[in-house]
Amino acid sequence: MASSSNTEIQKMIVLQSSDGQIFEIEESIASNSQTLRNMIEDECADNVIPLPNVTAKILARVIEYCKRHTEAAAAGDAADADDLKKFDADFVDPDDQETLFDTILAANYLNISSLMDMLCKAVADMLKGKDAEAIRKRFNIKNDYTKEEEEEVRKENSWAFED
Amino acid sequence: MISKLPDDILASIISRLPFADAVSTSILSTRWRHLSTYTTRLDFSPSKKQTSNREKRFSNYANMVDRALDSHKGGQFLEAFRIHDLPYFSGGKSELPHIIKRWLEFALSKQVHVIDMHLHEAYSSLVFPISSFLTENSVALHPGFQSLKELSLQAIGFDDQDLESLLKNFVLLERLSIKNSYALREVLIDGDWVPNLKYLYISSCANIRSIEIRDATSLVSLRFHKLRLSNDLVLENVPMLIEFSSCDNRGAKSRYPIDQIFSQGIISEQLVKVNLSADPSHLMKYDTESSLHKMVQLKHTELEAHMHNCSSSHQLIRIIEACPCLQKLEIKFCWSVAGWFENRMLCEHNIELSTPNDNLKKVKLSGFIGCPSDFIVLSHVITKAVELEELSIEIRAETRKIRHRTRARVWQHLRPMLRRLVWS
Numbered sequence: 001m002a003s004s005s006n007t008e009i010q011k012m013i014v015l016q017s018s019d020g021q022i023f024e025i026e027e028s029i030a031s032n033s034q035t036l037r038n039m040i041e042d043e044c045a046d047n048v049i050p051l052p053n054v055t056a057k058i059l060a061r062v063i064e065y066c067k068r069h070t071e072a073a074a075a076g077d078a079a080d081a082d083d084l085k086k087f088d089a090d091f092v093d094p095d096d097q098e099t100l101f102d103t104i105l106a107a108n109y110l111n112i113s114s115l116m117d118m119l120c121k122a123v124a125d126m127l128k129g130k131d132a133e134a135i136r137k138r139f140n141i142k143n144d145y146t147k148e149e150e151e152e153v154r155k156e157n158s159w160a161f162e163d
Numbered sequence: 164m165i166s167k168l169p170d171d172i173l174a175s176i177i178s179r180l181p182f183a184d185a186v187s188t189s190i191l192s193t194r195w196r197h198l199s200t201y202t203t204r205l206d207f208s209p210s211k212k213q214t215s216n217r218e219k220r221f222s223n224y225a226n227m228v229d230r231a232l233d234s235h236k237g238g239q240f241l242e243a244f245r246i247h248d249l250p251y252f253s254g255g256k257s258e259l260p261h262i263i264k265r266w267l268e269f270a271l272s273k274q275v276h277v278i279d280m281h282l283h284e285a286y287s288s289l290v291f292p293i294s295s296f297l298t299e300n301s302v303a304l305h306p307g308f309q310s311l312k313e314l315s316l317q318a319i320g321f322d323d324q325d326l327e328s329l330l331k332n333f334v335l336l337e338r339l340s341i342k343n344s345y346a347l348r349e350v351l352i353d354g355d356w357v358p359n360l361k362y363l364y365i366s367s368c369a370n371i372r373s374i375e376i377r378d379a380t381s382l383v384s385l386r387f388h389k390l391r392l393s394n395d396l397v398l399e400n401v402p403m404l405i406e407f408s409s410c411d412n413r414g415a416k417s418r419y420p421i422d423q424i425f426s427q428g429i430i431s432e433q434l435v436k437v438n439l440s441a442d443p444s445h446l447m448k449y450d451t452e453s454s455l456h457k458m459v460q461l462k463h464t465e466l467e468a469h470m471h472n473c474s475s476s477h478q479l480i481r482i483i484e485a486c487p488c489l490q491k492l493e494i495k496f497c498w499s500v501a502g503w504f505e506n507r508m509l510c511e512h513n514i515e516l517s518t519p520n521d522n523l524k525k526v527k528l529s530g531f532i533g534c535p536s537d538f539i540v541l542s543h544v545i546t547k548a549v550e551l552e553e554l555s556i557e558i559r560a561e562t563r564k565i566r567h568r569t570r571a572r573v574w575q576h577l578r579p580m581l582r583r584l585v586w587s
Contacts, residue, residue, distance in 0.1 A: 097164045097165070101164055101165060101167060101168055104168060104172060105167075105168065105172075108172055116175075120172070120175050120176045120178075121179050123165075123176045124176050124177070124178075124180050127176070127177075127180060128180055128184055129184065132187070132190045132191055135188075135191060136191060136192075139164065139165040140164050140166075141191050141192050142192060143191070144192050144193050145190075145192065145193060149193070150190065153189055153196060154190065156189075157189055157190075159183075159226070159227060160183045160186040160187045160189075160227075161187055161190070
């Protein structure tokens with residue numbers, strides 16, 4: 001491509017969510033996803049790419065994330081770092097676990113490492129410093145240990161439970 | 164709901180917790196029991212429940228790490244191994260080198276990418292002979308030589324020879340950070356040893372006399388803080404260097420960054436971001452008529468300016484004028500007490516010296532005390548920044564009354580000139 005102007009024509013990648021909605025995105029944005037990047041390189045990205053594991057709602061959010069980060073990377077030093085930080089902070093809503101975990105699954109499926117990093121860190125922060133009962137309650141985890149088993153685990157790792 | 168995530172993602176999440184928290188997730192349910200043994204990052208921070216007994220704190224920490232080493236099942240590969248705040252215990256000094264050896268052997272055998280070994284500052288007199296450690300165990304450590312990308316050492320006593328050995332062995336190193344290392348004297352970093360080195364950060368090593376960096380063709384960022392160099396910094400063939408930071412340095416060569424960069428022009432044409440704490444009047448020994456080297460790529464400058472009198476302001480302005488493409492400017496005024504009193508007198512300044520810069524969009528001035536010299540710099544910057552979008556002024560005042568008065572004067576000064584103002 002000889003042209004170096006901003007209006008360089010990019011290939012559009014077409015994605016279809018599990019509930020049938022179509023999303024068209026530029027190749028540069030799709031490239032945030034290693035999965036899509038591989039498909040583009042293997043030249044299987046010419047038709048609609050179905051994503052049976054990702055709903056439209058989640059896909060829209062993931063695309064928004066990729067768009068913002070691609071734009072910031074392209075702008076280099078002129079990018080508004082504070083703006084991007086705010087976007088990332090608002091992206092994660094710790095109270096909406098359903099969306100959070102669905103987005104993690106989508107980011108994992110599409111192999112978007114920076115998004116995975118950010119989301120996993122966010123969940124880790126939600127776990128940090130809390131005791132087991134609080135975590136179970138918050139995340140709806142059923143304690144399926146028998147009394148004996150639980151004792152065993154406590155003994156095994158007693159030093160970690162000192163708090 | 165979290166249960167719908169597969170095991171590998173849960174392990175990845177747990178990997179981001181400090182080790183003790185990660186292990187305590189084992190109690191959540193049977194599914195979580197062994198997940199922490201598959202973490203790819205080991206991050207050891209001391210337990211929150213601190214006993215006042217130093218010996219206990221130390222041995223608890225060491226035991227915690229050793230347990231992790233025993234139970235780690237995450238296969239051959241480990242992403243990161245981080246020792247933070249290893250508690251100080253004088254009785255532990257003799258066994259510590261052996262302990263560190265054991266931990267480093269473990270991490271390197273797992274082909275780790277990142278190692279942080281941060282001991283408590285009080286350990287910094289401890290001697291850890293890195294070069295003999297590396298040569299004695301080179302076969303066992305070999306996988307680590309080919310994989311380590313980031314290394315951060317704090318309060319580990321190693322000397323110039325050790326540093327050379329380190330760089331020669333960890334050929335893929337990209338980030339190196341050294342803090343509180345008092346046996347280093349003459350630091351030499353040769354890019355032939357570490358061709359991928361991008362980030363170098365050296366701080367609080369009071370005995371380093373000289374730093375020489377040659378042929379570091381990948382080096383992007385150089386930061387050194389709290390040093391006391393007695394020789395000029397030597398930078399040769401660092402074509403990719405765009406970020407330079409030098410703060411809180413003392414000693415005979417504390418003026419060097421200002422000297423070398425602005426006056427002698429070393430690397431002045433390539434820097435994009437500069438962070439300096441310096442005395443602007445160190446520029447005075449150079450002819451005030453001739454202009455300083457133009458920092459043609461410089462976009463972002465943070466200056467902690469040690470001000471003494473009016474000429475400090477003039478020199479500061481010369482520095483600003485030397486950056487025609489500046490986009491973001493932050494100046495922290497640090498007035499010496501004497502300078503404060505002297506500054507009742509008016510300063511003269513010729514505003515015509517200012518050439519407009521329509522890239523300069525963000526300016527932040529802090530430590531502003533509202534003396535004539537401060538105002539000179541402020542006026543100059545405002546005149547210069549014809550497309551200014553954001554101006555932030557943090558006023559330094561002893562009492563609320565003084566703060567109000569200064570604020571009023573600044574506002575009065577600026578009102579005719581600006582669209583948007585952020586107050587502090």
